[in-house]
Amino acid sequence: MPPEFLNDTKPARDKTKALQSADESDFRDHLATADKEGRRRWLYPRKVHGRFYRWRTRLSWVLLAVMLAGPFITIHGNPLLLVNVVERKFVVLGQVFWPQDMILFAIAILVLLTSLVVFTAAFGRIWCGWACPQTVIMEMVFRKIEYWIEGDAHQQRVLNQAPWTGSKMARKILKHALFLVVSFLVGHILLTYIIGWREVFHIVTDPPSKHWVGLGFMVAFTLLFYGIFARFREQACTFICPYGRFQSVLLDENSIVVAYDHKRGEKRGHLRRDQGPDERQAAGLGDCVACNQCVAVCPTGIDIRNGTQMECVHCTACIDACNEVMAKTGRPGGLIRYASLNGIERGERLQFTPRLAGYVVLLLILSLVLGLMVFLRSDVQATLLRAPGALFQQMPDGHYSNLYTLRLINKTSQPMQVDLRLEKPAGSLTVVGRGGLTVPPQMLSEYSVLIELNPDAMKSGVTPLVLGVYSSGKEIETLETSFIGPRH
């Protein structure tokens, strides 16, 4: 009976251990990127060629172009994405969200997380391999620079072990200089998503003394990205990113993952020239020729033949490498492919399981709530608070007055004329010191508002008030507050 390579449970692990050789069976007991003493084992993934790599490269160029152009693309005058934690202002697809919209933002994050859960349950870590900025920038920019300057995996290994000569120094300096330039660019792009490209432009062009904090962040981001892409690399995916750890609870035997077809591949054995497929079959050998090319290309250094592992970022490099080997050995491709455990064991296609259906229903409900909230969100948000320390005043004509602070947020990119009316009870309302309520675009403005009531309209102590906020003659919000007066 074949080992349950794709099953991550303990019984399966024990079974797998019993069936594998001693060398292969302890793969879960140590990290692929550390030696026995716990020191970092530097990985030299071999260059990949193949169908999946070509598609990933094309997609990466599109994603990189979107990432670079993102801060400059505007919708209604707002950027595509802005996460300005400094001013607590967030823009998604041109829609401005303020701290007052946090509930909306929280639901949007829930929708995002649920989508991730649905996609992971159905298709594994497809995000990591195809669209995660860490993978895209690492594999499509930094790795390519490294291949270009230092050559493929073998040449890199030889160069690193070679004594320091002029040529080695020149190559290392060039590589790290380019790494720093790209890190500088990535750091600036990240900053444009936080404070906007105009602000970044000012930091770059103004004298340094005017933007010490901004410059500090630029240097910090540059060094951070240089550290991640030049040194930390796959460790960011295997140690830091929590997503990989989630996969063990999200995946089941129906999830489509990058998987080795152990039924077809085992028992593995080296290919002998005099051995055709029939002879291999007669000798009890499968299609895996134990060439280790799937391991040689893996950017996280794992052996996918040991089954689904937390370190696998689903980059498909092993699929391409193995397909190349299969083509050379005259066997059909797909020994490593996108497949589920049930697909490999029983030839089943992707199943719409009750668990997956539950996730999809939850995602639909959350998306619906989010859509409705965005649709019903008003362009102006108003809050009316009693002015701190103020109680009530009696006017010379016998009326009583209360002072309030009105906060208006204009979420649009146009100035907005707003009208505030006292609906209940009858009384007068004055905006102190201003002709009217004109709120500049995407700004929060504060006004002092004086409300006067006739004693006949007042209750003893506290009188409830209802106010209407109007824009272009239409009521956009109703405010409720209280009016304090004397007790009688």
Ligand code: SF4
């Ligand atoms: S590349 Fe394919 S044939 Fe070679 S070791 Fe990996 S699974 Fe086996």
Ligand code: SF4
């Ligand atoms: S096992 Fe294959 S898909 Fe997973 S990270 Fe390694 S090369 Fe990529």
